[in-house]
Amino acid sequence: MRIAALVQARMGSTRLPGKVLKDIDGKSVLWHVVDRLRRAKLLDQVIIATTTDPKDEAIQTFCRHENIDFFRGSEEDVLDRYYRAANHFKIDQIVRITSDCPLIDPEIVDQVIQKHLASKADYSSNTLERTFPRGLDTEICTYQALTRASKEVKDRAEREHVTLYFYRHPELFQLASVEAEGIFRRPDIRICVDTLEDLELIRRIYRELKNRSMNCQDIVALLTSKSELLQINAQVKQKAV
Numbered sequence: 198m199r200i201a202a203l204v205q206a207r208m209g210s211t212r213l214p215g216k217v218l219k220d221i222d223g224k225s226v227l228w229h230v231v232d233r234l235r236r237a238k239l240l241d242q243v244i245i246a247t248t249t250d251p252k253d254e255a256i257q258t259f260c261r262h263e264n265i266d267f268f269r270g271s272e273e274d275v276l277d278r279y280y281r282a283a284n285h286f287k288i289d290q291i292v293r294i295t296s297d298c299p300l301i302d303p304e305i306v307d308q309v310i311q312k313h314l315a316s317k318a319d320y321s322s323n324t325l326e327r328t329f330p331r332g333l334d335t336e337i338c339t340y341q342a343l344t345r346a347s348k349e350v351k352d353r354a355e356r357e358h359v360t361l362y363f364y365r366h367p368e369l370f371q372l373a374s375v376e377a378e379g380i381f382r383r384p385d386i387r388i389c390v391d392t393l394e395d396l397e398l399i400r401r402i403y404r405e406l407k408n409r410s411m412n413c414q415d416i417v418a419l420l421t422s423k424s425e426l427l428q429i430n431a432q433v434k435q436k437a438v
Contacts, residue, residue, distance in 0.1 A: 200310060200337075201242040201288045202234050203279055205359070206296035207272065208252045212392050212436075217296045218255060219396055222403040226390055227256070229299035231265055232409065237303035239310040240292065246282045248272035276356045280347040283340055290314075291343055293336040293359055297390045299399055302333050302413045309335040309375050318373035320363040328377040331435065332389035333413060335375075336360050342370055380417050387430055388416065394430040401426055 206227055210216045217227040224232075227245070234243045245267040247256040253269070260267040268285055270278030283291050292310065294301060305323065313321035322336040323329050338360065346355075346362045355362045363370050377383070390396050403409075405419055405426075420426055 198289045199241050199287060200239055200290040200292065201244055201286060202237070202240050202292040202294050202306070203244050203246045203268075203282055203288075204230055204234070204294045204296050205246045205275060205278070206253075206256055207248050207250070208255055209250065209272070210297075210391070213390070213396065215255075216390050216396070218259065219390070221299055221396070221400055222409065225259065226299045226396075226399075227259065227296050228263065229409070230294065230296055230301055231263070233299070233301050233303055234294065234306065235303075236410075237306040237310075239307045242266060242286065242288075244268060244282060244286060245296075246270065246275075246278050248278070274356045276343075276347055276350060276359050276362075279359050280343055283343055289340050291338055291340065293338070295334065295389075297395075298332045298334065298388075299390060300332055300388045300402070300411070300416060301335070304412060305329065305333050305375075306335050310337055312373050312375045313337045316373040317371070319370040320360060321373035321375065322360070322364075323375040323377070325364060325372060325374040326376055327384045328382050330381075330383050330386035330388050330413065330417065332387065334389075338363060345369075380421075381413055383417055383420075386417065386420055386427065387433060387435075391436065392430065392433050394433055398426060398429040401429065 268282035319342040320338040
């Protein structure tokens with residue numbers, strides 16, 4: 198059984214264009230995402246799923262320079278991009294990660310994969326009930342479930358947001374949820390990158406902790422002890438699906 202992370206990435210962000218290649222601690226946002234995912238013990242491979250749009254040549258160049266596997270597909274039909282990438286790389290269990298999560302925690306990724314495999318679910322995530330900080334989002338689905346969605350989904354939003362069909366239709370799929378406990382249960386914390394304010398907070402976290410191997414516990418402890426840091430992006434509103 199092959200388990201791989203597909204990281205969807207493009208240069209055309211509406212609120213912060215080119216954000217995936219913005220600098221954090223001397224490396225790009227996307228570099229940090231891949232670096233941290235490669236530490237997950239249950240992942241066999243990390244792949245960037247970008248688009249065929251010419252502006253995303255920059256992502257392809259980055260991947261080749263950093264020796265990262267990549268796949269290019271539809272910009273708007275992200276579900277089709279994921280399905281074709283899964284076919285191309287012969288992936289049995291597809292872990293969906295977005296490229297705006299440079300603090301993704303490999304231990305939490307492994308936790309979601311473990312729950313998914315143990316429960317024999319079609320789709321599992323730590324976002325069905327949002328309890329973790331935003332920016333640690335991890336989803337996984339079977340190849341069979343992804344194939345079914347790719348064939349059945351007609352709704353534009355469900356094709357743009359790869360996993361939306363699964364949790365909109367729990368009568369069709371077996372779902373499993375992973376929820377945070379104790380110190381990790383901080384859904385009020387936002388550590389993803391969608392705006393300049395988000396980017397500044399992430400940069401501050403790296404400067405404060407001086408450790409590229411920091412985990413969720415380290416980050417939550419920092420933001421609890423220095424709560425003024427949370428004010429940097431406190432006014433940012435999450436985009437609705």
